[in-house]
Amino acid sequence: MNGAFESLAAQLADVGRHCYERGWALGTSGNFSAVVREEPLTLAITSSGVDKGLLEASHIVAIDAQGRVVQGAGTPSAEAMLHLAIVRSRGAGAVLHTHSIWSTILSDAVTDGSLMIEGYEMLKGLDGVRTHEHRERLPVIENTQDWARAVPQLELVLRDNPGAHGFLIRGHGLYTWGKDLAEAKRQIEILEFLFEVMGRKRGMVWQQ
Amino acid sequence: MNGAFESLAAQLADVGRHCYERGWALGTSGNFSAVVREEPLTLAITSSGVDKGLLEASHIVAIDAQGRVVQGAGTPSAEAMLHLAIVRSRGAGAVLHTHSIWSTILSDAVTDGSLMIEGYEMLKGLDGVRTHEHRERLPVIENTQDWARAVPQLELVLRDNPGAHGFLIRGHGLYTWGKDLAEAKRQIEILEFLFEVMGRKRGMVWQQ
């Protein structure tokens, strides 16, 4: 397992610094994980409280299915429970959480429980989407400081939105995932692009 | 032909990464081509599905006038048909397609089939334009997933807009071209600048 863990830890650190540079994980915000092995489930994940601009492979720990650290030094984020729930529900190989300006604004502006995105060519960058006529519905869940308790509700949301490629937490940011880290990273870029388009459009006065 | 192809492949990879860094070709969006030779027509073009932030010369293929790969490994984008149509219609030496925030927004906001830009000094960066009093009319065509079928319509649009330096695809982005790659790259910068000016102006409350 060690070789796989070390390789993923280095890749997660790269992804984290990339997100920091884009302004999607300022300060200690954001957290990132990838599945090291499935049986028994082992997840490489950023430890809590690290400045993402300074993220190194040594800041990544491995946890088991109950969220206990099995390798590396550090405490996983309280949100590790969300990562584990997404891996279980979606069979994801990697889970990325960013905390950008536009996802914060849009998650706060939604009033009916989900953000709808449709008609954009960029949607084709999402896994399995073949046409810009796709309608992506991203659920928005309420923020909390008790994620262990909120996991059952998240599992219902994921079950009720089988086509969703991510979800938003109100005032908090985006979760997305993929079969591997490269796919999850591509989806982060796609969704952040679409959030910026939608956010900037809302600021417009449409009369030319 | 090989020397010319290899040189253009390296230049196209540079242009592609530059566009990625500017946020104009995130994820796998955007595609870029340049004419290797005219007789028989051979076009160097980005292959499909490559992350433009990681674009290398080895991701460029050469295609013939029917879009068949004649050199390099990879599948050209379905939009290769658009590149070939532009080369035929305009005698272009290079064709660039970007997918920026502002071109996405403006292409979606246009209601009468074209985006009009006039009065800006920056227009003089477009090929053959000598005064800021120039009126640039960029046609907006509808997006589709069947470009082979849409080519005849595009050819009509290009014929009906002989002065246009580019066109927009709704919700999808910009195509522009030039006699060579340097001119096409300069036009990308000029047009993206003007899109940002026009997009930001629309967000303004004009009373001081």
Added chain:
Amino acid sequence: MNGAFESLAAQLADVGRHCYERGWALGTSGNFSAVVREEPLTLAITSSGVDKGLLEASHIVAIDAQGRVVQGAGTPSAEAMLHLAIVRSRGAGAVLHTHSIWSTILSDAVTDGSLMIEGYEMLKGLDGVRTHEHRERLPVIENTQDWARAVPQLELVLRDNPGAHGFLIRGHGLYTWGKDLAEAKRQIEILEFLFEVMGRKRGMVWQQ
């Protein structure tokens, strides 16, 4: 004291150039300090009139509790009086002042003496904040060119807002602080992120 001063001078120069690159300290704007020792109080602080994009350790001077230079060549900013007042009132180990687009705009827009920020997960990046339900109230003080005279008023504002993690000067920017430079730098990023969220939200037309 020399080793500590030299180390802090180098760190302050790094922080200053970082802020310049983010656009938070253009030209000669912004100033940055850290406590070298507490007894007698000695503060390392940027000297006045230096382009922050070119900031070097040699541009940092040490001053005493009265603002007199005790080490290094240069004149401390007139705002050194604010830094000393914050160190005294809050027991801070580092004080950072940035001058960003969004803090300038928001400080000017506030009409009731303080900027209220609440409900955002990012607030948890502020020292001692454990929940997004935190309500941060940043006082806004009027700008002046006579800071020596304005210090008593600032001390009252700090006393009346014991929970505030920073304050704004109208049309001028942000002051924040921390027990050390790393904490103060993290708070700059957190607050600038929140200013941008709030500023962009105000530009929005809320009807979807």
Added chain:
Amino acid sequence: MNGAFESLAAQLADVGRHCYERGWALGTSGNFSAVVREEPLTLAITSSGVDKGLLEASHIVAIDAQGRVVQGAGTPSAEAMLHLAIVRSRGAGAVLHTHSIWSTILSDAVTDGSLMIEGYEMLKGLDGVRTHEHRERLPVIENTQDWARAVPQLELVLRDNPGAHGFLIRGHGLYTWGKDLAEAKRQIEILEFLFEVMGRKRGMVWQQ
């Protein structure tokens, strides 16, 4: 003169690439000059048609008071006449012209012939300004393609606005100057910052 010319040419190329990277001189837009000697007047200035992202010292020519090239290869911009007029009228040692998004937008929005900026601390970065209570009035002149003919009118504008630190050309951008290149560059940053503040404020809905 040669040593002075070569040193200024290298510095002008640095300033030009810096402006390109900030998005203030995209494509071939923008032009930059500095006085090599006063008697007889010799001005180092960017030659026309150069991509500012690729600007090198070899793209700088020296011209005399009539705009004739006296050193280097290349054609000076038609706007060299403006640079010479500013040097004569203001005794400037360096003149910088940028072409940013915000200066383009604001120059186009002004309806009464000048842009007024007041109350911002950042104004103190302008030469001789000692307080944020300063009121800066930047004249806006109409764009033209015949600068040789427009020079007398510009000279009147400069004479009628003796306190102005720059002027705008409608839909075209900013001219500012300083006793040397460092001062002119600082003023570019100060004015571009203030344009962005004013432009973004106009996009705001002031009700919180």
